Amino acid sequence: MRVFVTGASGFIGSAVVPELLGAGHQVVGLARSDASARALEAAGAEVHRGSLDDPDSLRAGAAKADGVIHLAFIHDFSNYDASMRADTRAIEAMGAELEGSQRPLVIASGIFGLAQGRASVEVDPAASQGRGLSEDVMIALASRGVRSAIVRLPPSVHGKGDHGFVPHLITSARQNGMAVYVGEGAHRWSSVHRLDAARLFRLALERAPAGSRLHAVADEGVPTREIASVIGRRLGVPVVSKAPEEAGNFLGVLGMFFGRDASASSALTREQLGWRPVEPGLLADLDDDHYFAADTGALMK
Numbered sequence: 001m002r003v004f005v006t007g008a009s010g011f012i013g014s015a016v017v018p019e020l021l022g023a024g025h026q027v028v029g030l031a032r033s034d035a036s037a038r039a040l041e042a043a044g045a046e047v048h049r050g051s052l053d054d055p056d057s058l059r060a061g062a063a064k065a066d067g068v069i070h071l072a073f074i075h076d077f078s079n080y081d082a083s084m085r086a087d088t089r090a091i092e093a094m095g096a097e098l099e100g101s102q103r104p105l106v107i108a109s110g111i112f113g114l115a116q117g118r119a120s121v122e123v124d125p126a127a128s129q130g131r132g133l134s135e136d137v138m139i140a141l142a143s144r145g146v147r148s149a150i151v152r153l154p155p156s157v158h159g160k161g162d163h164g165f166v167p168h169l170i171t172s173a174r175q176n177g178m179a180v181y182v183g184e185g186a187h188r189w190s191s192v193h194r195l196d197a198a199r200l201f202r203l204a205l206e207r208a209p210a211g212s213r214l215h216a217v218a219d220e221g222v223p224t225r226e227i228a229s230v231i232g233r234r235l236g237v238p239v240v241s242k243a244p245e246e247a248g249n250f251l252g253v254l255g256m257f258f259g260r261d262a263s264a265s266s267a268l269t270r271e272q273l274g275w276r277p278v279e280p281g282l283l284a285d286l287d288d289d290h291y292f293a294a295d296t297g298a299l300m301k
Contacts, residue, residue, distance in 0.1 A: 007071030009036040015198035055093040062097040067104040100145035142211035149208035154190035179232035182259030185225025190264040193279030218277035221263030
């Protein structure tokens with residue numbers, strides 16, 4: 001297939017592109033900047049210039065493709081509603097071009113907020129907040145002749161180049177001289193290696209039925225205290241519990257997420273598509289030198 005990929009030069013996208021190319025597909029990546037364009041060309045992909053704020057560029061990319069994988073998202077926690085509106089507009093624009101063709105459209109969504117007190121499963125409806133609106137748009141597209149599939153990602157998609165939640169926990173520990181967890185640290189986080197996630201996006205593109213909800217979950221639930229313990233040991237700092245109301249003073253906005261359970265199952269996904277994670281789990285990957293080679297940047301505020 002000729003596949004149009006948004007977010008193709010990002011952390012997950014840069015794993016999806018070689019996964020697709022290795023399976024014999026052609027890749028056309030959306031690039032907003034010259035740096036993104038150069039990275040895509042170096043990876044062996046074609047470049048389509050545009051952005052999430054330019055629906056015409058998205059429609060043009062989708063119109064010439066046999067399928068679309070939508071990974072780009074504006075991660076602006078200070079104006080998350082605007083980010084969500086941009087995401088749904090992008091999905092609607094590309095979906096309109098694919099309507100009636102049975103061509104696949106695969107998007108990334110999230111697991112946070114699906115269930116509490118148990119591991120979330122694929123049949124759980126979308127959360128009322130966050131990426132739920134995008135999921136609703138995707139399910140509607142399934143009835144309009146688009147082979148739509150939603151790949152829900154866990155809070156930790158890990159691997160070399162990670163700039164998500166776990167690197168911010170490391171930054172917090174460096175800045176505060178302690179590795180913090182919330183309460184008893186019994187909250188569980190699901191996780192997946194970026195290379196395993198990339199394989200699932202490819203499988204979803206190739207054969208997921210219309211309206212599918214899939215879970216890219218390798219580790220069903222890693223206790224947050226164990227995550228903090230690895231960080232503390234690697235940095236040589238104490239591992240300290242903080243009450244939920246004070247966690248934000250040490251973790252920034254991440255304090256809200258690190259004190260919530262986000263365990264999830266991928267049993268139905270594995271059965272449906274034959275997906276089997278093979279890369280290292282979160283704790284093993286976190287214990288690798290690449291997470292501690294350098295500071296990962298400013299803490300989320």
